[in-house]
Amino acid sequence: MTAPLSSYPRAAPDRQTVPDLRTPLDARGASAASDLRTVLDSRASGGPRTEFGPRDGFAPRTDDPRAGFGSRAAHGASATADPRSAWPPAGGEARETEPPAARVAGNRLLIVLLFWGMFATSVGLWVFATPPSTLSGKAEIVTGIGRVTGMIGGFLLLTQVLMMSRVSWLETWIGGHDLIRWHRWIGGWLLVSVLAHAGYTTVGYALTSRSSVVDQTVTLWTDYDDMVGAFTAAGIMVGVGALAIRGVRRRMPYELWHWLHLTTYAILILGYGHQFSAGAELSEEGFARLYWTALYALVISCLVWGRVIEPLWFNLRHRLCVMDVVPESDSMVSIYVGGRNLDRLEARAGQYFRWRFLGARGWWQSHPFSLSAAPNGTWLRLTVSAAGRYTAGLGLVRPGTRVFACGPSGTFTAQHRVRRAALLIAGGSGIAPVRALLEELPRGTVVVYRAGGPADIVFGDELRGLAQRRGIDVRYVLGSRDEPGPRRLFTPEGMREIVPDVKQRDVYLCGPPGMVRAALATLSDLRVRRRQIHLDPFEF
Amino acid sequence: MRRTSAAVIGTVTSAALIFAAKLGADAVETPDTGQTASGDLAPAAEAPAPASKAPASRAPGGKAPARRIGLKDGVFKGAASVNQYGPIQVTIRVAGGKITALRATHATTPATTRQVNTRAIPVLRQEALSAQSAQVDTVSGATFTSGSFRTSLQSALAAARR
Numbered sequence: 001m002t003a004p005l006s007s008y009p010r011a012a013p014d015r016q017t018v019p020d021l022r023t024p025l026d027a028r029g030a031s032a033a034s035d036l037r038t039v040l041d042s043r044a045s046g047g048p049r050t051e052f053g054p055r056d057g058f059a060p061r062t063d064d065p066r067a068g069f070g071s072r073a074a075h076g077a078s079a080t081a082d083p084r085s086a087w088p089p090a091g092g093e094a095r096e097t098e099p100p101a102a103r104v105a106g107n108r109l110l111i112v113l114l115f116w117g118m119f120a121t122s123v124g125l126w127v128f129a130t131p132p133s134t135l136s137g138k139a140e141i142v143t144g145i146g147r148v149t150g151m152i153g154g155f156l157l158l159t160q161v162l163m164m165s166r167v168s169w170l171e172t173w174i175g176g177h178d179l180i181r182w183h184r185w186i187g188g189w190l191l192v193s194v195l196a197h198a199g200y201t202t203v204g205y206a207l208t209s210r211s212s213v214v215d216q217t218v219t220l221w222t223d224y225d226d227m228v229g230a231f232t233a234a235g236i237m238v239g240v241g242a243l244a245i246r247g248v249r250r251r252m253p254y255e256l257w258h259w260l261h262l263t264t265y266a267i268l269i270l271g272y273g274h275q276f277s278a279g280a281e282l283s284e285e286g287f288a289r290l291y292w293t294a295l296y297a298l299v300i301s302c303l304v305w306g307r308v309i310e311p312l313w314f315n316l317r318h319r320l321c322v323m324d325v326v327p328e329s330d331s332m333v334s335i336y337v338g339g340r341n342l343d344r345l346e347a348r349a350g351q352y353f354r355w356r357f358l359g360a361r362g363w364w365q366s367h368p369f370s371l372s373a374a375p376n377g378t379w380l381r382l383t384v385s386a387a388g389r390y391t392a393g394l395g396l397v398r399p400g401t402r403v404f405a406c407g408p409s410g411t412f413t414a415q416h417r418v419r420r421a422a423l424l425i426a427g428g429s430g431i432a433p434v435r436a437l438l439e440e441l442p443r444g445t446v447v448v449y450r451a452g453g454p455a456d457i458v459f460g461d462e463l464r465g466l467a468q469r470r471g472i473d474v475r476y477v478l479g480s481r482d483e484p485g486p487r488r489l490f491t492p493e494g495m496r497e498i499v500p501d502v503k504q505r506d507v508y509l510c511g512p513p514g515m516v517r518a519a520l521a522t523l524s525d526l527r528v529r530r531r532q533i534h535l536d537p538f539e540f
Numbered sequence: 541m542r543r544t545s546a547a548v549i550g551t552v553t554s555a556a557l558i559f560a561a562k563l564g565a566d567a568v569e570t571p572d573t574g575q576t577a578s579g580d581l582a583p584a585a586e587a588p589a590p591a592s593k594a595p596a597s598r599a600p601g602g603k604a605p606a607r608r609i610g611l612k613d614g615v616f617k618g619a620a621s622v623n624q625y626g627p628i629q630v631t632i633r634v635a636g637g638k639i640t641a642l643r644a645t646h647a648t649t650p651a652t653t654r655q656v657n658t659r660a661i662p663v664l665r666q667e668a669l670s671a672q673s674a675q676v677d678t679v680s681g682a683t684f685t686s687g688s689f690r691t692s693l694q695s696a697l698a699a700a701r702r
Contacts, residue, residue: 106546117554127564208681278651287564
């Protein structure tokens with residue numbers, strides 16, 4: 001237990017030269033590698049490393065540049081003080097100023113409330129039009145179930161399309177991460193309700209007309225308007241639903257999956273007709289039809305707005321193109337993107353864009369990448385890890401390549417924290433949005449950077465610079481996940497050692513799924529509230 | 541947006557929508573008969589015409605129920621009888637004191653209602669023509685249509701007796 005956790009060194013404070021991140025790229029790019037090497041060498045030789053035991057872990061060093069700033073100095077904590085009393089972050093100020101999220105905390109709540117309100121209204125259309133007395137026989141009850149599941153399915157389908165419309169208010173209010181999560185979750189329920197609707201309605205009609213289910217199906221196809229389209233839509237939905245099962249989807253290329261998934265737009269069109277021609281609730285004039293038409297109008301206009309108008313407007317205004325491509329490590333590369341009017345770009349650190357590099361390999365694909373530096377009015381930067389064929393090709397993108405971007409998206413921003421202080425845990429390429437976020441977080445922020453080894457660390461010099469200028473505590477946890485340091489990190493004790501006040505902080509997690517799972521489990525053991533935890537946009 | 545304003549706006553909007561759905565449903569439950577389309581169900585019947593001023597005749601009919609109370613010759617339209625799936629309106633033609641033709645208009649939307657009605661009304665019509673009265677059995681699976689059919693036929697018969 002008393003073994004020093006040598007794998008948690010603090011940010012090496014030995015270098016005083018802080019590269020200005022906003023000026024010439026080549027100067028920075030050239031110095032980056034050598035700076036980093038110096039840091040790692042000095043760490044390896046035990047120079048600036050701080051070793052600490054589990055109990056007295058936070059003894060500040062006198063030569064630590066951070067010893068003089070912030071609450072620690074203000075509260076007069078001594079080197080031997082218990083960390084729990086010596087480290088109330090930002091002290092009383094935290095309670096005086098309200099956390100930034102107060103201004104945006106209602107956005108998600110509003111969407112959730114409206115979703116359930118409209119869900120209830122959709123079900124209500126059936127409930128209010130169906131007095132209990134009419135549900136007298138078996139046929140009526142079965143048909144009734146078919147009708148209410150039809151209302152639910154129709155509503156969920158519209159929700160599904162809306163969530164994928166990329167319309168900016170949803171992307172910045174909810175964020176891509178939760179939109180995808182909800183899309184997947186609602187997708188299952190949509191399939192269930194549509195199948196129930198088709199099944200119960202057919203059986204119910206067959207019971208009413210005393211015919212067999214097969215005859216009734218034929219009657220539905222031949223005598224009812226738009227019903228062939230509706231059955232086709234249900235068929236597509238079953239097909240896409242089957243492909244969406246995780247095991248199946250992993251086995252096929254993303255591109256194929258993506259194109260097949262686009263056929264779901266046909267569901268919207270094919271399923272539309274029968275709702276109005278055969279739907280008991282919607283076939284007559286009145287509130288129900290008005291409401292349903294309005295829902296369709298809302299979804300279609302958001303779709304057009306988010307998929308066509310906003311991207312066109314954004315790219316015409318900013319005309320982005322690649323300025324420079326800088327390798328950050330063996331496997332990671334930063335792309336600097338310039339353009340017009342970037343000072344008017346309303347993006348925040350931690351957000352992401354969907355990038356499309358025209359003229360590069362795979363130009364027809366758009367991929368989401370976070371900004372790895374806060375927008376500064378001159379350039380944007382994204383940092384990608386060469387994990388696949390496409391991302392490996394990005395290292396070969398030439399300066400001057402035109403870029404078509406959509407965004408910004410995401411709620412992984414400093415603005416969304418519900419406490420003033422923050423803890424950021426980054427793993428692997430997850431450092432990119434974390435690095436950007438540091439520019440907008442207050443002093444006293446702690447970064448835990450989890451990497452496989454010294455060679456995998458990127459932004460070493462930038463992190464050190466930020467640590468000095470902005471008073472940020474950067475801890476490296478190196479090694480494979482089975483080594484003692486990393487294993488200890490994701491235990492409640494290990495976490496509290498680094499961040500005793502973790503419950504008073506917002507936690508930003510970005511990294512490989514395994515790391516995020518481990519961190520979430522630890523945070524849950526520490527009883528950190530879920531709304532204090534922010535997941536990066538791509539960790540699905 | 542702050543949590544409180546979101547909670548207020550979301551709740552109020554949702555409640556308003558649900559309330560509007562309730563009001564809308566109540567409004568639909570008592571429709572006027574204007575929106576019903578007529579089905580071409582009774583090829584024997586002619587287009588519904590205003591009741592003609594046929595001379596009263598007490599012709600002895602062949603069938604017992606019809607004989608009990610004499611019917612005037614002519615075309616008589618019963619009052620529309622509304623059930624929750626829409627209105628049914630029966631028009632009869634009387635010749636020689638007997639119902640010789642019968643036609644019923646009914647709702648044709650939504651498709652379920654049309655399916656039920658197009659199946660039930662020919663049965664009801666046949667029954668009414670043979671019974672020469674409104675005493676027709678309920679067609680199973682078409683309880684409401686049968687009830688409205690009887691009511692409307694009754695009022696058409698009443699018009700014929702006047």
